[in-house]
Amino acid sequence: MEDKFILTLEDNNKYLVISKTIYNGITYCYIGKLDDNTQYHFAQIINDNIELITDQNLINELTPLLVDNI
Amino acid sequence: MKITKVEKYGKYYENLVDENERKRQKAQIASIASLGGATLLAGLSATNIINTGNADFLTVARDVILSLASAYSGLLVNASFTELTTRENKKKDYQILTHCLKTNDGEMMTQFLQTKYPGLYTAIENNIKNQMIEGMTK
Numbered sequence: 001m002e003d004k005f006i007l008t009l010e011d012n013n014k015y016l017v018i019s020k021t022i023y024n025g026i027t028y029c030y031i032g033k034l035d036d037n038t039q040y041h042f043a044q045i046i047n048d049n050i051e052l053i054t055d056q057n058l059i060n061e062l063t064p065l066l067v068d069n070i
Numbered sequence: 071m072k073i074t075k076v077e078k079y080g081k082y083y084e085n086l087v088d089e090n091e092r093k094r095q096k097a098q099i100a101s102i103a104s105l106g107g108a109t110l111l112a113g114l115s116a117t118n119i120i121n122t123g124n125a126d127f128l129t130v131a132r133d134v135i136l137s138l139a140s141a142y143s144g145l146l147v148n149a150s151f152t153e154l155t156t157r158e159n160k161k162k163d164y165q166i167l168t169h170c171l172k173t174n175d176g177e178m179m180t181q182f183l184q185t186k187y188p189g190l191y192t193a194i195e196n197n198i199k200n201q202m203i204e205g206m207t208k
Binding site: 003004005006007008009010011016018019030031032033034035037040045048049050051063066067070 | 071072073074075076077078079082095098099102103106107110
């Protein structure tokens with residue numbers, strides 16, 4: 001757990017980075033909302049912005065990579 | 071959405087004076103890490119989880135964890151297997167997983183989970199205990 005990060009977004013919501021990986025030069029992560037343990041998202045980080053991913057094909061490609069970095 | 075702050079897990083607690091609040095938040099984060107790890111391991115998409123809603127989510131999470139408990143043929147193994155085959159530095163893990171698959175070696179799989187995914191292992195163990203208690207009291 002000690003190597004995990006917590007992100008605060010501009011809407012003041014906080015997320016735990018459960019896993020992250022770099023794929024094709026882009027940082028991807030799997031995050032869980034701190035005050036709601038039902039909300040998990042795949043996301044990509046570009047500069048200081050985070051964008052949620054909904055492309056199922058990309059999610060399928062990322063999942064094994066993220067699994068290995070839990 | 072812009073990221074305004076990045077904190078290491080350990081640093082996050084530094085400003086919390088109230089010990090009870092510190093414990094509460096630690097437990098909450100551990101819960102998120104375990105459930106999130108389990109769902110990720112099972113290859114579930116975030117969209118599917120969100121669409122199920124709160125009550126259903128708990129059922130889904132429990133089912134996922136229980137299915138992982140019999141991980142010899144579970145999605146955990148499949149996901150790891152796919153990844154591991156592509157990475158030379160995980161050769162030993164690949165060999166362990168392959169051996170567990172071939173021989174149904176529960177003890178070795180347990181050791182693997184404890185070493186590689188301790189949070190998940192604890193979640194699995196707790197859920198199995200809960201299931202056993204439920205079964206005994208029915």
